[in-house]
Amino acid sequence: MLPHPARAADPVVGDEPLDLTMLRPAETPRHAAPAVAGPTEPTDQPTEQPTDRPSDEPAGTRTDRSGAEPADHPVAPEVLPTASTDHDGTTVLSADVVALRRRLPEWAGHAVAAPLATSLPTPASPAAARLALSTGERVTLSRPVLIGRAPQASRVHSSQVPQLVTVPSPMQDISRTHAEVRMDGDDVVLTDLRSTNGVLVVRPAAAPQRLQPGEATVLQPGVLVDLGEGVTFTVERSR
Structure with a gap:
């Protein structure tokens, strides 16, 4: 029996033995991961990029970039609504116009009634009045009349130019x-313009009335007005 060779003693570094496992080569695992391929070179062929289909494009159709429809997918013609399928109730169609014309009366056989003529009553104009002076003068009351021995239009503020009637007054x-x-509407109005001796109004079956300075009164036909010194006048109405 041969003697076994003596095992070499583990090397000692310093006072501690050296771990020999650190000096062994690393073992390759049985199932190694596949090697990672390096970067590939770019190719010259262009890659087709996906394009977003418009929301209004129906599924199954495809349109090229120029907007033209391919020949193998023709576009269906647009169908216009007809009177039997679509009517909004406010549009007058040609068929409705023809039906309306048929309902119109014929000029030869039917007379179209004319609108009724309405006549408005004409307001009655006030009866014409005039003054009959004792001097024999007649003055129509188409505008205000000023009476005196030397009347002046500046004494009265009116939109109409008054008539000036001069009467004699030797004693002033x-x-x-x-x-x-x-005239005030249909009434004849007499006004005392602050005269010195006043105006006397004599009505039938009544006592004479002397007007106060600036006082006005309505005159009726047959009433006598006395200005003094025998100058009088009455109101006459034409019938």
Whole structure:
């Protein structure tokens, strides 16, 4: 029996033995991971990029970039709504116009009634009035009348130019612009223009009335107005 060779003693570094496993080569695992391929070179062929299909493009159709439809996918013609399928109730169609024309009366056989003529009543104009003076003068009351021995239009503020009627007054009992007579609607109105001796109004079956300075009264036909010194006048109405 041969003697076994003596095992070499583990090397000692310093006072501690050296771990020999650190000096062994690393073992390759049985199932190694596949090697990672390196970067590939770019090719010259262009890759087709996906394009977003418009939301209004129907599924199954494809349109090229120029907007033209391929020949193998023709576009269906647009169908316009007809009177039997679509009518909004406000549009007058040609068929409705023809039906309306048929309902119109014929000029030869039917007379179209004309609108009724309405006549409005004409307002009655006030009866014409005039003054009959004791001097024999007649004055129509188409505008205000100023009576006096020397009447002046500046004494009365009116939109119409008054008529000036001069009466004799040797004693000067009648003022220069003694009184005014004018139409107010259908009434004849007498006004004392602050005369010196006043205006006397005599009505039938009544006591004489002397007007106060600036006072006005309505005159009826047959009423006598006395200005003084025998100058009087009455109101006459034409019938």
